[in-house]
Amino acid sequence: FCSQAPIRATLFPGDGIGPEIADSVKEVFNAADVPIEWEEHYVGTEIDPRTQSFLTWESLESVRRNRVGLKGPMATPIGKGHRSLNLTLRKELNLYANVRPCYSLPGYKTRYDDVDLITIRENTEGEYSGLEHQVVRGVVESLKIITRQASLRVAEYAFHYAKTHGRQRVSAIHKANIMQKTDGLFLKCCREVAEKYPEITYEEVVIDNCCMMLVKNPALFDVLVMPNLYGDIISDLCAGLIGGLGLTPSCNIGEGGIALAEAVHGSAPDIAGKNLANPTALLLSSVMMLRHLNLTDKATRIQDAIINTIAEGKYRTADLGGSSTTSEFTKAICDHL
Numbered sequence: 001f002c003s004q005a006p007i008r009a010t011l012f013p014g015d016g017i018g019p020e021i022a023d024s025v026k027e028v029f030n031a032a033d034v035p036i037e038w039e040e041h042y043v044g045t046e047i048d049p050r051t052q053s054f055l056t057w058e059s060l061e062s063v064r065r066n067r068v069g070l071k072g073p074m075a076t077p078i079g080k081g082h083r084s085l086n087l088t089l090r091k092e093l094n095l096y097a098n099v100r101p102c103y104s105l106p107g108y109k110t111r112y113d114d115v116d117l118i119t120i121r122e123n124t125e126g127e128y129s130g131l132e133h134q135v136v137r138g139v140v141e142s143l144k145i146i147t148r149q150a151s152l153r154v155a156e157y158a159f160h161y162a163k164t165h166g167r168q169r170v171s172a173i174h175k176a177n178i179m180q181k182t183d184g185l186f187l188k189c190c191r192e193v194a195e196k197y198p199e200i201t202y203e204e205v206v207i208d209n210c211c212m213m214l215v216k217n218p219a220l221f222d223v224l225v226m227p228n229l230y231g232d233i234i235s236d237l238c239a240g241l242i243g244g245l246g247l248t249p250s251c252n253i254g255e256g257g258i259a260l261a262e263a264v265h266g267s268a269p270d271i272a273g274k275n276l277a278n279p280t281a282l283l284l285s286s287v288m289m290l291r292h293l294n295l296t297d298k299a300t301r302i303q304d305a306i307i308n309t310i311a312e313g314k315y316r317t318a319d320l321g322g323s324s325t326t327s328e329f330t331k332a333i334c335d336h337l
């Protein structure tokens, strides 16, 4: 018996392994009696002229209305005349910060046991502004856009996150020694925000040094905030520290409190449709969504069941060295619940 009225949330199962791992989330939510009613939306087969993308206007409206959702991976269709699905979502819903927690899973041995960090990636501009052109034959230009508004917004989010999640330190990751204007402005904004949070230690780390420090001793870091491309690369590096892309969740935060959680990985076409995918990353993303909705008890129960299943070691998917299928692993999590 569930006493709470259901909360509507948008679900994009996505492409490739997406529908298989989305089924896993639905099964686990049923087993845990989570009061969520999914509104499912699929990537269209034709370009919607209103979005210039294979994502329909109705699916974007669904997220705007529900203000919360879960997204499986979406393969980027090759060809001209449409926008990337992920970029469409980020731009249309103004998903300005991508939050990726990365922590060692107890019972799953990697080189490190003590990773516990959060990368916060600026999600709307930087090198992903999509402004590329040929100047003359053999010479192309790509514009990296950094604005004060977007930098302040993501820095504010990072410090607020640190404060509200009991974190002690925020590191701004940059290459301002070379990109003095763009990364320089990003750092200036981070410093401004840091002054409002005297209880949080603030530091600046050059990206190349940051990579070296991360692989040598990831425990040196707490919350990291950075421009778009650095965030893309650093968060995959962090995924590698704890066991790979099958394990790492994320959540996109938008204007007005929209939250769209998603696994960090792509559609994994090499294993799609074979019942081999590890659903952990999407499941842990759904846990982030539940925490955003303050459904803390459900979130903790599901997270514990996932961690205990992996730690027990009886049921693990192939990416973690096991031989279980997606459905066997999912059933084991439900049994742990």
Ligand code: NAD
Residues within 6 Å of the ligand: 017, 072, 073, 074, 075, 076, 077, 086, 245, 246, 262, 263, 264, 265, 266, 267, 268, 269, 270, 271, 276, 277, 278, 279, 280, 281, 319
């Ligand atoms: P990928 O993340 O799909 O796959 C990389 C490798 O990791 C593959 O070997 C894959 O089998 C493995 N892998 C990924 N997720 C796994 C899981 N849950 N369980 C077990 N193994 C897993 O990256 P790719 O091959 O470069 O990209 C494939 C497609 O996905 C492309 O079209 C790309 O544009 C898209 N993509 C989408 C997103 C997104 O929707 N956010 C992110 C990255 C890539």
